[in-house]
Amino acid sequence: MNKIIILLCMVINIFATDLVDLYRLKGLNAVEEKLENSLRDKEYWDSYLKNKDVELGYYETKKYIILTHKEESELELYKIDNNRLNLITRNSVIVGEKEGDKYLEGDKRTPEGVYDLISKKTKLDQFYGPFALVTSYPNTFDKSLNKKGYGIWIHGMPLENVEREKYTKGCIALDNHELEKLDKNIDLKNAILLTSDREFKKAKREEISLVLSSIYKWKDSWKKSDIKRYLKYYSPEFKKDDGSDFKIFSEYKHRVFSKKERKKIKFSNINITPYPNSLNKRMFKIIMDERYVSPSVNFKGKKELFLEIVNNEIKILAEG
Template identity: 40%
Template sequence: MKFIFVFMFLTSALFSEDVLTFYKSGGKKLIDSEMGKPSYWASYIMNKDLRFGYFERAVSLLACSKEKGALELYTPNAQQQFSLKKRYSAFTGKNPGDKNTRGDLRTPIGVYTFTEKKKNVDPFYGPMAFVTSYPNLYDRIRGKDGDGIWVHGVPSNGTRDPFTKGCIAINNNDLIQLDQTINPYNTVLIIDTSIKQSVSPSAYSSILSALFQWKYAWTYNDIDDYLSFYDPTFKRYDGMNFERFKTYKERIFNKDEEKNITFSNFTIIPYPGEKKNLYWVAFHQVYTSESHRFEGEKSILLRLNPDHSIAILTEE
């Protein structure tokens, strides 16, 4: 309730001298603190469609079940409620399981985006292809290799095997319809053996509150609290391990610079596969300090612990 009161106060007195006084006298820190409370987020996400994850921006969802040989397209309405738009029959890799190495004939399991739409492809792949982001950040830190995982069509003439070398293949007319329906650069692809059931809403409120607690420690130079959000096995996108990362961050925090950090447009998806309680998180971040400025997309893979804390495993 305190956060709601603060928010109402700010909006009712927008641009007034009272707002500036409140902000300068510690109001910003109070708001930052309130955003780290699970009770705020539990109320905020109430009635959200969380079947596939938590989304703050409109995206199309493609969910591939390798076991069922199906690719399902879900699109959101204005209230971010997802509905099944189309179910396509799909071929996937010849061999079962998650992809590990080039040439293993497996379709990867994970969360991916599309990086390119190829309009001119070999006729074997049908009229076009969507290039996925495999290997993603989590794939790379686990040492997976290979590339060229596409969603594509089938040969227009002749027949083909009922499997692929690792891609997802659907009927050519379906591929054309899919192309007319989605913006590939605003689409998330979830690939799993079978699509899992949704998780408890409390998981998302715990993650969101923990992310804002992490942001609070970051903003107000609490290095010990900040580092407590990282798993000892942490490995950054560039291979930096936790000990090197700790030294690097201590050097930055020791500058004791004033920071302004904002997070927005969250996407949080339970990570496919056999390991439980892993989540892929993406958001827009703006970071400014006296010596550095960054604005762009940030990706994190984290584990939600039984005590509702988080452990960041990798970030980019």
């Protein structure tokens, strides 16, 4: 009943006459399919994003973006408010001693990419200041590349009166009072960290609309078990976080899709972030809620995609 009410409200406010007639003649499923068609249409998303600020990405739930420029040793905090980016603070920071992306444990490099802040650590050695914000490095994409290391934090400066160090072992460090301000200004579960080596390449509306429309096209091929169309959304470089490659993934999906199971797939709370990287790829990270129901699987949780744009098409590099 709730589903019917929601769809009818959309009918009244959007294409009232046409959709009412469609509902009357062909039923609720036909109305839902027409609305899904709109979500697969890039022009719909072009229009929807017209007055939204998407330079740092598109967010339905995330509220805070921490952007760290490694080369400039600078950190910026933005708050998303009414689809606008508001710069809250800009601070000098210290990053890893070695230039470049992190690949090995102990290489003294700060990783490049997009990370969640997963917890706040207190009662640390005085070297790290009053506390540290723990990042999700290595993420799914890092693991697919077999990147090593752990314990990448945003932390403070030594509490004792000692000379400020010039570098970290890979973490991001800022003055203690600025760390405390940062912590007070964000909500960890709704914040993300972007770490970029050189000039950060901002997102364009046409890129975000391409990603959004393609996600729904990808979902449609998945729902209909159209294996040929489904696999076209994956890069030949695709790897799972366990290191298995596209060939293994393709063989597995052929077996699953051959069952032709009826399934329902719903995405919500979509967040899309331009993904800084050292591979010279135009990448984006997508994190969203997924509801998947079939005769053999009932799943409700997070879906994570790491993709690149190639020749105006998305190609999935890793997923979790």
